[in-house]
Structure formats: structure tokens, C-alpha cells
Amino acid sequence: MSALLVVSASGRDRLGIVDDLSSALLELDANIDESRMALLGGEFAMILLVSCADDRIDTLERALPTIAERCGLDISVRRTLAQEKSGRGRPYRLECVSLDTPGIVHAVTGLLRRRHVSIDDLEADTTGAPFTGAPMFRMRIVCEVPEDQNVTRLRRELEEVALAHDLDISFRPLGVGGEE
Numbered sequence: 001m002s003a004l005l006v007v008s009a010s011g012r013d014r015l016g017i018v019d020d021l022s023s024a025l026l027e028l029d030a031n032i033d034e035s036r037m038a039l040l041g042g043e044f045a046m047i048l049l050v051s052c053a054d055d056r057i058d059t060l061e062r063a064l065p066t067i068a069e070r071c072g073l074d075i076s077v078r079r080t081l082a083q084e085k086s087g088r089g090r091p092y093r094l095e096c097v098s099l100d101t102p103g104i105v106h107a108v109t110g111l112l113r114r115r116h117v118s119i120d121d122l123e124a125d126t127t128g129a130p131f132t133g134a135p136m137f138r139m140r141i142v143c144e145v146p147e148d149q150n151v152t153r154l155r156r157e158l159e160e161v162a163l164a165h166d167l168d169i170s171f172r173p174l175g176v177g178g179e180e
Helices: 017-027 054-071 104-114 151-165
Strands: 002-012 031-040 043-053 074-080 089-099 118-128 135-146 168-173
Touching (some): 002 054, 017 031, 017 043, 017 054, 054 074, 089 151, 104 118, 104 135, 104 151, 151 168
Antiparallel strands (some): 002 043, 002 074, 089 135, 089 168, 118 135
16 A cells, blocks of 8 residues: 655755755665655745655655755645545636736636636746737646636626636636547
């Protein structure tokens, strides 16, 4: 049997930070099953789903503070279970782009919450617009819309959010395996 941990790590960005952490995990017979990593400001942040043998999980948890210190990282860990998909929803990709203004993430995710839409993945960033350099905000969400939700109504409500926040929003179903 395999135990699962969610490991969150962040620290000042530097060359080799991912290699240092992955090497330390490998030395403890742990495997990185999934990961999300990003440079945020001058900090490098990682969230990892790590698996190891059940009889190794206590050793791994005890070793993480030493690994954190050695790698120059702040690390937190939480035991978890394998994800169970409901299988009752339809997968969609939502993307929005606009000039960066406060409240966009809250407006979109608040609507999804009210409509019982589960967010599986959310990625957002701000970059300079071509030519003007104005801050442009982009958000990409993969979500699961419950079968009992009216997608046409949800699209209308997303259009209202788009008008209120001057967003360009696209909302498309995903096929088998998350492909569009």
C-alpha cells in the first residue's frame, strides 16, 4: 500500500532548488506523483503530491524539517488520500483575460461556488500587454459542472460577470482525458 502526502514548499528562487528537493525525496524512497511549480515574485513555490510506502511515511514526515533547512525552503506537509472523482459532472475549461483589476478571481470563483461548480485547477498570472505594457490578467480554470446545472444559464451568468469586470471569457467543454 502507498501513503500520500501533499508537500507545499517555497523559498527564495535559485538554480537547483527543484533538483535539491526531488533528490532528498528520492533518498527517502518517496516519489513525486504530481506537482505544480511557479516563480512568484522572487520566490519559487511548489506543491507536490508525494507517495511512499506506508511504513516509510513517518520517517519521511520527520525528515522534512531537515530537508527544508538544507534546501532553504519553508515546507508544510499534510497526509491525504487518493482523489475520488464524483463522475457526475461535466468537465469544462474557463479562461478569462482583461486589464488587471482587483476582484476578478473572487467574482469568477464566487459565481462557480454559488452554482456548485468544483474547481479542479486554477492558474492565473499578470503580464504586460504587447505595445502598451499595461498589466493584463489571465486566468485558466478547469472545473466540473454538476449534471443538474443548466450550462446555458451558467454561461449567461458568466457573461454578466464579464460585463461587470470588463473580461473576455471563454467557457468550453473538455472531452475525454481533459482534451478540448
